[in-house]
Amino acid sequence: MKERVRHADLQNRVVSRQIAASWIEDGMTLGLSGFTRAGDAKAVPLALVERAKKENLKVNVYTGASLGSDVDRLMAEAGIVNKRLPFQADSVMRKKINEGDMYFVDQHLSHTAEYLRNDALEAVDVAIVEAVSITEDGFIIPTTSVGNSSIFVEKAKTVIVELNEAQPLALEGMHDIYELGKQGERNPIPLQHVDDRIGTQGIPVDLDKVKGIVLTNQQDSPSTIVPPDEETATMADHLIQFLRKENKEGRLPKNLAPLQSGIGSVANAVLHGLLESEFTDLEVYSEVLQDAVFDLLDAGKVRFASGCSITLSETKLEGLLSDLDRYKDRLVLRPQEFSNHPEIIRRLGLIAINTALEFDIYGNINSTHVSGTKMMNGIGGSGDFARNSKLSIFVTKSIAKNGNISSVVPFVSHVDHTEHDVDVIVTEQGYADLRGLAPIERPPVIIKNCAHPMYREQLLNYFEEACKRGGQTPHVLEKAFSWHTNFANNGTMLEKTPQYSG
Ligand code: COA
Numbered sequence: 092m093k094e095r096v097r098h099a100d101l102q103n104r105v106v107s108r109q110i111a112a113s114w115i116e117d118g119m120t121l122g123l124s125g126f127t128r129a130g131d132a133k134a135v136p137l138a139l140v141e142r143a144k145k146e147n148l149k150v151n152v153y154t155g156a157s158l159g160s161d162v163d164r165l166m167a168e169a170g171i172v173n174k175r176l177p178f179q180a181d182s183v184m185r186k187k188i189n190e191g192d193m194y195f196v197d198q199h200l201s202h203t204a205e206y207l208r209n210d211a212l213e214a215v216d217v218a219i220v221e222a223v224s225i226t227e228d229g230f231i232i233p234t235t236s237v238g239n240s241s242i243f244v245e246k247a248k249t250v251i252v253e254l255n256e257a258q259p260l261a262l263e264g265m266h267d268i269y270e271l272g273k274q275g276e277r278n279p280i281p282l283q284h285v286d287d288r289i290g291t292q293g294i295p296v297d298l299d300k301v302k303g304i305v306l307t308n309q310q311d312s313p314s315t316i317v318p319p320d321e322e323t324a325t326m327a328d329h330l331i332q333f334l335r336k337e338n339k340e341g342r343l344p345k346n347l348a349p350l351q352s353g354i355g356s357v358a359n360a361v362l363h364g365l366l367e368s369e370f371t372d373l374e375v376y377s378e379v380l381q382d383a384v385f386d387l388l389d390a391g392k393v394r395f396a397s398g399c400s401i402t403l404s405e406t407k408l409e410g411l412l413s414d415l416d417r418y419k420d421r422l423v424l425r426p427q428e429f430s431n432h433p434e435i436i437r438r439l440g441l442i443a444i445n446t447a448l449e450f451d452i453y454g455n456i457n458s459t460h461v462s463g464t465k466m467m468n469g470i471g472g473s474g475d476f477a478r479n480s481k482l483s484i485f486v487t488k489s490i491a492k493n494g495n496i497s498s499v500v501p502f503v504s505h506v507d508h509t510e511h512d513v514d515v516i517v518t519e520q521g522y523a524d525l526r527g528l529a530p531i532e533r534p535p536v537i538i539k540n541c542a543h544p545m546y547r548e549q550l551l552n553y554f555e556e557a558c559k560r561g562g563q564t565p566h567v568l569e570k571a572f573s574w575h576t577n578f579a580n581n582g583t584m585l586e587k588t589p590q591y592s593g
Contacts, residue, residue, distance in 0.1 A: 092105070092254075092306070094224075094260070095223065095224040095225070095254055095256070095260070096224070096225050096254065096304060097224065097225060097226055097227045098225050098226065098227060098228070098229045098298070100229075100298060101225055101229075101298065101301060101304060104301060104302070104303050104304050105303070105304045105305070105306060106303040106304070106305060107305070108134040108135050108137075108138040108305045108307075109138050109141075109142075110303065111134075111135045111138065111219075111251045111302075111303045111305050112135050112138035112139045112141075112142050113142070114217065114249065114251070114302060114303070115135075115139055115148075115150065115216075115217055116216075117147065117148050117149060117150075118149065118150070118173075119150050119151070119216040119217060120150065120151040120152075120153065120213045120214065120215050120216050120217075121136075121150050121151065121152050121153065121215070121216065121217050121218075121219060122153045122154075122215040122217070122218040122219070122220075122239065122240075122242075122243030122246070122247055123136060123152060123153070123154045123158065123162075123218075123219050123220075123243075124154070124155065124218075124219065124220035124221045124233065124234075124236065124238055124239075124240040124243070124253075125154045125155055125156070125157070125158045125159070125162070125221070125236060125238060126154070126155035126156045126157075126236035126237070126238035126378075126379070126399055126400035126402075126427065127155075127156045127157050127180070127236070127314075127354055127379045127400055127402040128157060128158065128159030128160075128311060128312045128313075128314060128315075128402050129159070129234075129235040129236040129311050129379075129400040129401055129402045130221050130233055130234040130235040130236030130237070130238065130240075130258075130311065130400060131154070131158045131159050131160060131162060131221060131236070131311070132162075132219040132220060132221050132251075132253050133159075133160045133162065133221065133253065133255070133307055133309050134253055134305050134307045134309070135219045135251055135253060135305055136152075136158075136162045136165075136166060136219065137160070137162065137165060139166075139171065140165045140166055140169045140171065143169045143170075143171045144169070148171050149170075149171055149172070149173040150171060150172065150173060151172075151173050151174040151175075151213055152166065152172050152174070152175050152176075153175075153176055153177070153203065153207075153212075153215060153239065153243070154175075154176075154177075154178070154238065154239065155178075155200070155236060155237070155238020155239045155240070155399070155400070155427055156177070156178040156179075156180075156200060156238065156379075156400070156427075156469075156471060157178055157179050157180035157181065157468070158179075158181075159311055159312030160309065160311075160312050161181075161312075163175075163179050163180075163181035163183075163184045164181045164182075164183045164184060166184075167181065167183045167184040167186075167187045167193070168183055170187075170192070170193075172184075172187075172193045173193065173194065174193070174194040174195070174196065174213075175188075175193060175194070175195050175196070176195065176196035176197075176198050176203065176212075177196060177197070177198035177199075177200055177202070177203045177469065178197070178198070178200065178468065178469040178470075178471050179195065179468065179469060180354075180468040180469075185465075185466060185467070185468075188466050189464075189465045189466055195466060195469075197459060197466065197469040197470055198469075198470070199431075199470060199472070199474045199475050200378065200427050200428075200431050200471055200472040200475060201427060201428045201431035201432055201433070201472065201475045202428075203239055203242070203427075203428070204239055204241075204242040204271075204426070204427070204428035205274065205428065207239075207242050207243075207246050208242065208246070208271075208273065208274075209274070214246065214248075215243050215246050215247040215248075216247065216248050216249065217247055217248070217249045217250075217251060218240070218243035218244050218246075218247035218249070218250045218251070219250075219251045219253060220233065220240045220243065220244060220250070220251075220252060220253065220294070221233065221234045221252075221253045221254075221255050221258070221307075222234065222252050222253065222254055222255070223254075223255065223258045223259070223260055223262045223263060224254070224260060224263060225252065225254075225293075225304075226292075226293055229295075229296060229298050230291060230292065230293025230294060230295055230296070231244065231252060231293050231294040231296055232262065232263050232266065232292065232293045232294075233262075233266055233293075233294065233424070234255055234258040234262055234311075235258065235262070235311055235400060235401045235402075235424075236399060236400030236401070236424065237266055237268065237294075237399050237400070237424050237425055237426045237427065238399060238400060238426070238427050239426065239427060239428075240294060240426070241268050241270070241294045241426045242426070242428070244294050244295075244296050244300075245270075245295075247300065248300065249300055249302045250296060250300045250301045250302065251301075251302060251303050251304075251305060252301060252303075252304045252305070253304075253305050253307050254304055254305065254306050254307065255307045255308065255309065256306065256307070256308045257307070257308045257309055257310045258311075258412075259412050259413075259415055261415040261416060261419070262415065263292065264292055264419065265415075265419065265422060265423060265424055266292055266293065266423070266424045266425070267288045267289065267290045267291075267292075267423050267424070267425045267429075268290045268291045268292070268293060268294050268295075268425070268426060269282075269289050269290030269291075269425065269426070269429055270290070270295075271428065271429070271432075279434070280429070280432060280434055280435060282435055282438075283438070284439075285349050285374040285375070285376045285395050285396075285397050285439065286374075286395040286397070286423070288423060290425075310408070310412075311402075311408065313403065313404050313405040313408055314381065314382070314402045314403055314404050316355060316356040316359050316381060316382065316404070317356045318356075318360075319356075319359070319360035319363050319364070320360070322488055322519040323356070323357055323360030323361060323363075323364075323488075323519075324360065324364060325519040326357070326360070326361050326364075326486055326488075326517050326518065326519050327360060327361045327362075327363065327364020327365070328364065329517050329518075329519075329521055329522045330361055330364065330444070330484065330486070330517050330522065331364060331365065331368045331370075332522070333484075333515060333517070333522045333524065334347060334368075334370065334442075335369075337482075338370075343442075345369075345370060345371065345372070346370065346371065346372040346373055346374070347370055347373060347442060348374075348439070348440050348441060348442050348481055348482070349374040349375065349376035349439045349440070349441050349442070350362070350373060350374065350375050350376070350377065350441070350442050350444065351375070351376060351377040351378065351436075351441050351442070351443040351444065351445075351476045351480065352375075352377055352381070352383070352384070352444045352445075353378075353379075353443075353444060353445035353446050353471065353472070353473055353476075354378075354379050354381070354402075354446075354468075354471060355446050357446045357486055357487065357488070358381075358444055358445060358446050358486065359381045359382055359383045360383070361444060361486050361517070362381075362383035362384065362387070362444065363382075363383040363386060363387075365383075365387060365392060366383075366386055366387060366390055366392060370392070371391075371392055372394050373387065373392055373393045373394065374393065374394060374395050374396070374397075375387075375393055375395070375396035375397065375398070376397050376430070376435070376436075376439055376441055377396070377397070377398045377430070378398060378399050378400070378427065378430050378431055378471070378472040378475075378476075379398060379399070379400050379401075379402050380396055380398040380400065380401045380402070380422075381402055381403070382403055382404055382407050384396050384398075385403065385407055385410075385411065385418075388418065388421060388422075393421075394421065395421050395422075395423075396421065396422050396423075397422075397423045397424075397425060397430065398422075398423075398424060398425075398430060399424055399425055399426060399427040399429075399430040399431070400424065401424070427472070430472075431472045431475035431476065432475075433475065433478070433479040436475065436476055436479040436480055437479045437480075440480075440481035441476065441479075441480040441481060441482075442480065442481065442482045442484065443473075443476035443477055443480035443482065443483050443484060444484045444485075444486060445458065445473040445476065445477060445483075445484070445485055445486070445508075446458065446473075446485065446486055446487055447485045447486070447487040447498065447508075447516075448460075448461065448467060448487065448491075448498070449487070449496075449497075449498045449499070449500050449503055449504070450485060450487070450498065450499060450500075450503060450513075450516055450537075450541075451499070451500050451501060451502050451503045452499065452500075452501060452533065452534035452537050452538060452550060452553075452554060453510045453530050453533050453534065453537075453564055454510035454513045454516065454523075454525050454533055454537065455502075455503045455506050455508070455509055455510050455513075456477075456485050456503065456506070456507055456508035456509075456512075456513055457503040457504060457505045457506065457507055458470060458471075458473055458507045458508065459505060459507050460504065460505035462504055462575050462578065462579065463504025463505045463572070463575060464504075464505075470507050473507065473508065474507060474508060474512075477508045477512045477513065478508075478512045482514050482515065483508075483512055483513055483514045483515070484514065484515045484516075484517060485508070485513055485515070485516050485517070486516075486517045486518070487516075487518060488518060488519055489518040489519060489520050489541060489542055489543035489546075490543045490545070490546070494543070494545060494585075495578065495582055495583040495584065495585070496578060496584055497542065497543060497545075497546040497549075497550075497574065497584050498518065499518075499537060499538065499541055499542040499543075499546065499550060500574050500575070500584070501550070501553045501554075501557075501566070501567075501570070501571050501572075501573075501574060502566060502571035502572060504572060504575050510525070510530070510533075513525060514526050516537060516541050517541070518541040518542075518543075520540060520541050520542065520543060520544075521539075521540035521541060522540060522541070523536045523537045523540045523541050524536075525537075529563075530563055530564040531558070531563070531564075531565065534550070534551075534554040535551075535554075538550045538551055538554070545585065546584070546585070549585070549586055553567065553570065556570075
């Protein structure tokens, strides 16, 4: 313990998870460490769930992103969450949100810290953050994610540290914590290269606020992504074809530009496709570092990766944690407002690859709402990157649910990324480069290159009918959502008899 809690004043603050959970009062707001199942506070939230079995308790829960160890699921099942932000990805919590049993604020991941700094959100009462250690000079060293932990620690009235002995001490030195300062008073962020380190290795904390340290010994939950399949491999091929063209025409060098890749199986598989490509000496400036990034690091394709969390499958995680030194000088983890900061994203000129649920014939993207109303996970960092990157790419399969859903629709049923923030769309059918195209030039390209053949004629018929009505962005407004209502009523977006005769 002394090796991990090195500040002498803190060594007598070790308490049980139950005692730490007893400090949490009904109505409080908690700031939990954790970002896409990595580095999450595991013990105290679960002790709180146990407590809630015997008493009525509701809290607001802020995090970096989704939590592992079933914490989101168990908190949702226990009914203890009043309001959750900024991201979740659990099926039980999703159901509770969509049934109106709890509030969910779906937020750009770089925004939460700014809101907290500006006191525009309910203040954090208790920050509960996972750590590998606390240094001699009182810095908290996070584990496999940084997320929003530094702003939670700064703003919370009380701090509880979960010291996780399952997380190797070798993680020390892998973080870069930089405090942006108040808006209106801050300096430009002095980061010019993906591998620059500009902050401290740990999170500074006012030691008087540290009320307790809870010892834990539990590994992160492995990621739930599925390995690449034939369709995602084809999508990767299309993306590489596009990148090759950009290189040939002099817009991208051989090592491309720093890459960001979103969460989920599709984005991971597409990034994985770069393994077989000629591109090398790559850099990653992303949010979550998934399996594909480590495959690329292992293959020597990626020279450096910066992120705010490491979320890996079970075997990959074991491999990483048992041999961290191999990655130490090629990896850095930063707070999410920093990994996702528009200033940096624009300065470095990233290639951002994120996943859509659906997109429309003009290039608007829906990443979050199934059929326009039901929350899937949240926008995450996709908006931070899409708006500010040099190249904003969205990927998705052209159909879902055995072809009963077309991912290309006349009008998206919810807009996360407007047509102004989307440069290239990739499906297993091909890619559509939308740069420089006026709205009316886009549908023929998108339909021909990206839509599934079974939906192409239906889409072309819609566009033809819309064009007869004219306008900068033609639509048949009364039919714009008919594909979604058809799916809701008949279980398919396919029209049995062509409705749009043109
Ligand atoms: N309508 C309804 N459901 C759809 C759909 C559509 N148009 N397109 C896909 N789906 C369903 C799939 O069938 C699948 O359902 P299942 O879980 O029941 O099998 C589910 O959505 C996930 O799709 P999948 O193709 O497996 O993709 P994924 O794992 O790559 O996840 C997102 C895709 C969009 C859900 C995910 O990337 C996400 O939450 N993105 C938003 C946040 C984000 O981009 N963050 C990145 C910032 S770094």
